[in-house]
Structure formats: structure tokens, C-alpha cells
Amino acid sequence: MPNKYPALKIGGDPNKREKGIYKMMSGIGAHEVIIETPHHIEDVFYLEDKVVEEMLWVYWERIVELMKNPHFQYVLIFKNRGIVAGASLSHSHSQLIATPLVPKRVEEELEGSKEYFELKGKCLFCNIVEQEIALEERLLWEDENFISLCPFASCFPYEMCILPKRHYSDFREIKKSEIKSLARILKKCITSLDKILPHIPYNYIIHTSPCSRPDLEFYHWHLEIIPRLSRVAGFEWGTGFYINYITPEEAAKYLTQLQSSPISLR
Numbered sequence: 001m002p003n004k005y006p007a008l009k010i011g012g013d014p015n016k017r018e019k020g021i022y023k024m025m026s027g028i029g030a031h032e033v034i035i036e037t038p039h040h041i042e043d044v045f046y047l048e049d050k051v052v053e054e055m056l057w058v059y060w061e062r063i064v065e066l067m068k069n070p071h072f073q074y075v076l077i078f079k080n081r082g083i084v085a086g087a088s089l090s091h092s093h094s095q096l097i098a099t100p101l102v103p104k105r106v107e108e109e110l111e112g113s114k115e116y117f118e119l120k121g122k123c124l125f126c127n128i129v130e131q132e133i134a135l136e137e138r139l140l141w142e143d144e145n146f147i148s149l150c151p152f153a154s155c156f157p158y159e160m161c162i163l164p165k166r167h168y169s170d171f172r173e174i175k176k177s178e179i180k181s182l183a184r185i186l187k188k189c190i191t192s193l194d195k196i197l198p199h200i201p202y203n204y205i206i207h208t209s210p211c212s213r214p215d216l217e218f219y220h221w222h223l224e225i226i227p228r229l230s231r232v233a234g235f236e237w238g239t240g241f242y243i244n245y246i247t248p249e250e251a252a253k254y255l256t257q258l259q260s261s262p263i264s265l266r
Helices: 049-066 104-120 122-137 176-196 234-239 248-259
Strands: 018-019 021-025 029-035 074-081 091-100 139-143 148-149 160-164 202-207 222-227
Touching: 018 160, 029 049, 049 176, 049 202, 049 222, 104 122, 104 202, 122 139, 122 148, 122 160, 139 248, 148 176, 160 176, 176 222, 176 248
Parallel strands: none
Antiparallel strands: 018 021, 029 091, 074 091, 074 202, 139 148, 148 160, 160 222, 202 222
């Protein structure tokens, strides 16, 4: 459903303009709330896998539909859980924002992965998947379609990332069998966080390729999970460096021990 207080609105003209050294445009886009369950609970991950699968299919459907709009350059799916993470409602929900340009952080990922591809001749994310499976130092869980891990040099305590093993840059290309896998591994990640701290606040985001560049050989869509256990303060804002009180290797070991299950979900 449309967000009651949208950051961007459908309709109108982008009206790109300049005023001296500044460039401006109107806030054209879309902002939707995805209600994950009719039950008034805090998080959909308390429910069975099938509910999480249905939620992921709604993500897919809305991305497919909104990417048809020629004014939209990017569609971002994200979830805020808890007040600290920016959620203003306690009912389990996600959000979607379609933007008239590609977000800065996505562009930086695209540029960095393109540089790596030109240097090494292979997708950076594919190499991450291969190396993390081989080392098992930061690996959390894997099945035939996905791996989850605590990223190397993580910015935040217990930060996680979910990557498809198959190379494809556009979330719209996901298969039915992969949705089942993604639902299971995402649920595994979130429930492991709840064992660290019940009702833990977190954000997750899906980074996929832009609307106009759906098939990129150097990029790989992925899902990032950021627990909100530490605050970004002056040092972080001033430098872009992040102080993390636990290494990703220690975090991965602790998370897998909490779940009391082997690394593989196969």
C-alpha cells in the first residue's frame, strides 16, 4: 500500500534544474509499505517459511511493476525493525522506494565491482562466494542456491550478507526454487540475531542492478543485514571508518553456535 508519509510521490515531472552551482530535481518516485502478515506481530520471521516466501514474492512483483515506469531508475526494498532502526510501526512490515536516479551507495558498488572485473576478469561477488566457502572463517549457512556470511572488515557488529551462488545481477531473475532457499536462509539469519538480543533492532536492504542496466556481468545482487547494536557517531561520520567491537570471524562463530546447527542447510 502507499506510504502515508511518502518520501517521494508518483506523478509530475522531474523538473531537473540548476541554481548556480547547485543541481535540483523534484521528488518523483514511489514509496510503499509492504504489510508482511495480517497478524499483529513484530517480525514475520517468527512465522513459518511459507510466509517469508510470500513476502519475497511480493518484493519481486513490486520491483517488476515499478521498473516499468520510465521515470524510475532504481527500486530499493528495505526493512526497518525497531525504533532504533527507524521503524515507526510495530506491525511487521517492509518498505519500497523507487527513485528517479541510482542511489549513491549503489553507484559506488557498481563502480567498485566494475573496476575489479576489469582488473581480474571475474565478478567480485562470485569470487567472494568462492573464497568464503573455501575458508569457512566468516561463513554462516549455505545451501545449493545461497550463502550467508559476516562480511570481511564489517562495519557493524554481527553484520551479515546473503549472496546467490549463481551469477545474476537483477533480483527479478530469481527462480522459484531460489525464493524457497532465500526465505529459509534469511529466516535463519534473523532468528540467530534474536538469540543475541531478543527483539533486536535491525535493517536489511536488497541491492540489485538499476532499471536501465538489468544484466551486468560484473555485479551480483545481494541482501545486507545490519543489526543496530552500535551507534554511528562523530568519528564514523567524520572519517568513513567504523569501530566494530567484534570481528566478523568471531561473530560468525558465535552466530552459528547459537543456532546449534552445522554450516550447511543442504
